[in-house]
Each structure stands twice: as structure tokens, then as C-alpha cells.
Amino acid sequence: MILIKNVEVYSPTYLGRKDVLICGEKISLIEENIEFKNEKIKIIDGSLKKLVPGFIDQHVHITGGGGEGSFRTRVPEIMLSKLTKSGITTVIGLLGTDGTTRSVENLVAKAKALKEEGVSVYVHTGSYEYPTVTLTNSVRRDIVFIDEVIGCKIALSDHRSSTITNEELQRVASDVRSAGMISGKAGILVVHMGDGEKGLGPIIESLDNSEIPARTIRPTHVNRNEKLLLQSFDFAKRGGIIDLTCGIYDKLSPKRVIKLALENGVNPENITISSDGYGSWSNYDEYGNLVKIGVSSVEALYKEFKAMISNENMNIEDALKYVTSNVAKALDIYPKKGAICENSDGDVILLDENLDIDTVIAKGKVMVENKEVLVFGTYE
Structure with a gap:
């Protein structure tokens, strides 16, 4: 599970500053404040960032x-x-x-x-x-x-x-x-x-x-x-x-x-x-x-x-x-794709203050974090 805290959410309509919980491959919860204390939950600080659909x-x-x-x-x-x-x-x-x-x-x-x-x-x-x-x-x-x-x-x-x-x-x-x-x-x-x-x-x-x-x-x-x-x-x-x-x-x-x-x-x-x-x-x-x-x-x-x-x-x-x-x-895949809402796929991007790509999450898995690629293709 991934919990993104205190981030400006664009779905692409602006939703305000929210917490977003991704479970498995789906966005499960979007609330003003979500609190979980479990070491198995990855917490990402979304302060000064914008969360947009992949x-x-x-x-x-x-x-x-x-x-x-x-x-x-x-x-x-x-x-x-x-x-x-x-x-x-x-x-x-x-x-x-x-x-x-x-x-x-x-x-x-x-x-x-x-x-x-x-x-x-x-x-x-x-x-x-x-x-x-x-x-x-x-x-x-x-x-x-x-x-x-x-x-x-x-x-x-x-x-x-x-x-x-x-x-x-x-x-x-x-x-x-x-x-x-x-x-x-x-x-x-x-x-x-x-x-x-x-x-x-x-x-x-x-x-x-x-x-x-x-x-x-x-x-x-x-x-x-x-x-x-x-x-x-x-x-x-x-x-x-x-x-x-x-x-x-x-x-x-x-x-x-x-x-x-x-x-x-x-x-x-x-x-x-x-x-x-x-x-x-x-x-x-x-x-x-x-x-x-x-x-x-x-x-x-x-x-x-x-x-x-x-x-x-x-x-x-x-x-x-x-x-x-x-x-x-x-493509008839909305809002499964192209949106940030509950039950949409966990495909999101975190943009920094300069709108540069900071973090990319695809199907609920962090692929890029802090501008560094974490997951490479099989033969890369």
C-alpha cells in the first residue's frame, strides 16, 4: 500500500489538498486526512507537489x-x-x-x-x-x-x-x-x-x-x-x-x-x-x-x-x-484511466514545484521516485 500525504490533487479537475491511498493496483481512498500506522505502508510526503493522473x-x-x-x-x-x-x-x-x-x-x-x-x-x-x-x-x-x-x-x-x-x-x-x-x-x-x-x-x-x-x-x-x-x-x-x-x-x-x-x-x-x-x-x-x-x-x-x-x-x-x-x-477506458478518483487505477505522477516529474506510480507500484528510475525493463 502507498499513502501520499498532503498533496495537491488534479483529477485533472483540481480537488484541493488531499491524502490519497493506493491499495494493490487501485486508488482506494481520497480524504482530507488519512492516518495509518503500519510499517508495511509506504508513505510519500506530497508537500509542495502536485498529484496528476498518469x-x-x-x-x-x-x-x-x-x-x-x-x-x-x-x-x-x-x-x-x-x-x-x-x-x-x-x-x-x-x-x-x-x-x-x-x-x-x-x-x-x-x-x-x-x-x-x-x-x-x-x-x-x-x-x-x-x-x-x-x-x-x-x-x-x-x-x-x-x-x-x-x-x-x-x-x-x-x-x-x-x-x-x-x-x-x-x-x-x-x-x-x-x-x-x-x-x-x-x-x-x-x-x-x-x-x-x-x-x-x-x-x-x-x-x-x-x-x-x-x-x-x-x-x-x-x-x-x-x-x-x-x-x-x-x-x-x-x-x-x-x-x-x-x-x-x-x-x-x-x-x-x-x-x-x-x-x-x-x-x-x-x-x-x-x-x-x-x-x-x-x-x-x-x-x-x-x-x-x-x-x-x-x-x-x-x-x-x-x-x-x-x-x-x-x-x-x-x-x-x-x-x-x-x-x-x-478510448473508452475512463475513469479507470485518466483520472484520480476512488476505484481508478493506481496510475499517478507527482510533479514538483517546477512541474518536473518527481515520482511515477503505475498500477500501484512506484516506478520512478525522486527522479530516479527504480524499476527497469528486463533487458535494460
């Missing part, structure tokens, strides 16, 4: 992304401490461009490994390509029968995608939605958006010509260019959820885009942020030749959260929503 990063290439520049550019798998040091206690893994040398089997196995090591993990079946790569040869069966799988991924408006038709897009979205209903999961279709001229056009056309709810389809990387961004605002205003990627361009960084979105009448609950961690970023010349490649960091999520407060004067409650409660609600 971050949820819904777009991480946990088995490594990359590969666009031949085999040597394959990004390695992520290690546990890379997540926990960044305050990430729940992660959603997915494949990227490469669904050939990487597989859904590998993805699910990595998810199970990270779960054993101490964090919460979900995944999406599929990759950039169509027909969709799966584990059971069926998007529906992957979602319904594999515990970790909550949705599917494809790519649009990108030279690396399979250039699928609107009918094919509708078919995958329908499968995902039906599977989600059957299994009681989110049942979402994550769509990697590239720089192609069509932008969100195929998604809008597919929704206009079907009965698929807008919330089923989740375009990500929508802040990669201004035209795509404005299209995404319209999509969000019709009830869709858009995902902003950290570290694309400073001009279109989430911290700046959110302000613009709110000015355009977008409901803030329809906006989430993710890191695209351990995926590769790549630049191409006018002939489609790769000229530069690099790797994204999961730490970008925390840095963006802090920048929203320090650079854009956003309050803590609002900044937290984009990396905690909004994401949890979008």
Missing part, C-alpha cells in the same frame, strides 16, 4: 517504427523506463509503414511483455497497408478475441499507403465498429494522415455516404500542415476526435494548435495529443527520395504538456486533459 500515450511504436531507408533504419523496441521516466503509465502500441518485417504477433507479444513489467498496454491491429495485416486474418476477430487489441490502423493521403478506396475505408471502419460493440472495447480506426492533396477528403466522403459515426475514425498527425489542420477542425466540429502529434513543427505544435482550434469553435474534448514515439520521422525530396530520417521520442508528450503551461499560459487542469482524461474517454 499520462496516456495513444500512439507509440512499441516494437519500433522506421524502415523507410532500408533495414538499417529499423527503430529498436522501446524499453520500459523510456515510458515511465516520461510519466507514461498507459500506452497504445501500433505498427507503421512496415507491416512486412514487423507483425501484429510481435506487437501483441511486446504489449504483453510491457504489461508484465508494470505498465498498462493496448494495441491496434493493422499498419499502413490494405488489405490489413492482422493476427487472426480478420480485423473483427483480432479486436474481439485478443485482449490487448482495441482498434485498427491504416494510412491515407500518403505515398507509403495502399491508396485505398472509400468503399474499402468504409468496410474497415464498419468492421472495427462492430467488433468494438461485440467486445465492449473502443472499436476505433486510427488513420495515419500524410501530406497528400486529398487530406481528410476520403474520410469525410466515407462518412457522408455511410452510417459510420464520426467518432469511429480517428485521424492522427492532423497538424502536419495547415490545410489538413483546418479540415480536421471541421471534422471535429461534426463530432470526430482528432489527434495532434508532438514535435512535428513548432508553428503547428499542439500547444499552439489547441488555441487555434478553440478559436475555431472546436470542442476541447474532441482533441487529444500523442507522441508518435519510437516512430521514424522522414523527409523526402520532390522526386520521393528519402533525404533525412530520425526517431521520435515519447518524452515529447510530457514536454508538450509542460510547454502548454509555461509557454502558452494554459492552466494545469486544461493542459492535463489532452494527455489524460480526453484520451481515456476517447
Whole structure:
């Protein structure tokens, strides 16, 4: 058991200064004052600190992304401490461009490994390509029968995608939605958006010509260019959820885009942020030749959260929503995740006076304390 004393609690709504008791993997009690005298209870002094929900990063290439520049550019798998040091206690893994040398089997196995090591993990079946790569040869069966799988991924408006038709897009979205209903999961279709001229056009056309709810389809990387961004605002205003990627361009960084979105009448609950961690970023010349490649960091999520407060004067409650409660609600795991309340999972972060990550607790276990990693992955 862990008892955090005298700490300012953000759920992400500010709850005041409280004591918080975590038993097993759950938050058991939140009171003005909790007194226990037992040497088996770990007591953490929360004075001068803020307690916030663990971050949820819904777009991480946990088995490594990359590969666009031949085999040597394959990004390695992520290690546990890379997540926990960044305050990430729940992660959603997915494949990227490469669904050939990487597989859904590998993805699910990595998810199970990270779960054993101490964090919460979900995944999406599929990759950039169509027909969709799966584990059971069926998007529906992957979602319904594999515990970790909550949705599917494809790519649009990108030279690396399979250039699928609107009918094919509708078919995958329908499968995902039906599977989600059957299994009681989110049942979402994550769509990697590239720089192609069509932008969100195929998604809008597919929704206009079907009965698929807008919330089923989740375009990500929508802040990669201004035209795509404005299209995404319209999509969000019709009830869709858009995902902003950290570290694309400073001009279109989430911290700046959110302000613009709110000015355009977008409901803030329809906006989430993710890191695209351990995926590769790549630049191409006018002939489609790769000229530069690099790797994204999961730490970008925390840095963006802090920048929203320090650079854009956003309050803590609002900044937290984009990396905690909004994401949890979008994934149908709220308030199990994304909140600090009784019976929520014991996933919390203690921030110091400078909003630096001091302590990270995942599923009721201290992973980072006093800025030092206590629990490492098996091969770290």
C-alpha cells in the first residue's frame, strides 16, 4: 500500500489538498486526512507537489517504427523506463509503414511483455497497408478475441499507403465498429494522415455516404500542415476526435494548435495529443527520395504538456486533459484511466514545484521516485 500525504490533487479537475491511498493496483481512498500506522505502508510526503493522473500515450511504436531507408533504419523496441521516466503509465502500441518485417504477433507479444513489467498496454491491429495485416486474418476477430487489441490502423493521403478506396475505408471502419460493440472495447480506426492533396477528403466522403459515426475514425498527425489542420477542425466540429502529434513543427505544435482550434469553435474534448514515439520521422525530396530520417521520442508528450503551461499560459487542469482524461474517454477506458478518483487505477505522477516529474506510480507500484528510475525493463 502507498499513502501520499498532503498533496495537491488534479483529477485533472483540481480537488484541493488531499491524502490519497493506493491499495494493490487501485486508488482506494481520497480524504482530507488519512492516518495509518503500519510499517508495511509506504508513505510519500506530497508537500509542495502536485498529484496528476498518469499520462496516456495513444500512439507509440512499441516494437519500433522506421524502415523507410532500408533495414538499417529499423527503430529498436522501446524499453520500459523510456515510458515511465516520461510519466507514461498507459500506452497504445501500433505498427507503421512496415507491416512486412514487423507483425501484429510481435506487437501483441511486446504489449504483453510491457504489461508484465508494470505498465498498462493496448494495441491496434493493422499498419499502413490494405488489405490489413492482422493476427487472426480478420480485423473483427483480432479486436474481439485478443485482449490487448482495441482498434485498427491504416494510412491515407500518403505515398507509403495502399491508396485505398472509400468503399474499402468504409468496410474497415464498419468492421472495427462492430467488433468494438461485440467486445465492449473502443472499436476505433486510427488513420495515419500524410501530406497528400486529398487530406481528410476520403474520410469525410466515407462518412457522408455511410452510417459510420464520426467518432469511429480517428485521424492522427492532423497538424502536419495547415490545410489538413483546418479540415480536421471541421471534422471535429461534426463530432470526430482528432489527434495532434508532438514535435512535428513548432508553428503547428499542439500547444499552439489547441488555441487555434478553440478559436475555431472546436470542442476541447474532441482533441487529444500523442507522441508518435519510437516512430521514424522522414523527409523526402520532390522526386520521393528519402533525404533525412530520425526517431521520435515519447518524452515529447510530457514536454508538450509542460510547454502548454509555461509557454502558452494554459492552466494545469486544461493542459492535463489532452494527455489524460480526453484520451481515456476517447478510448473508452475512463475513469479507470485518466483520472484520480476512488476505484481508478493506481496510475499517478507527482510533479514538483517546477512541474518536473518527481515520482511515477503505475498500477500501484512506484516506478520512478525522486527522479530516479527504480524499476527497469528486463533487458535494460
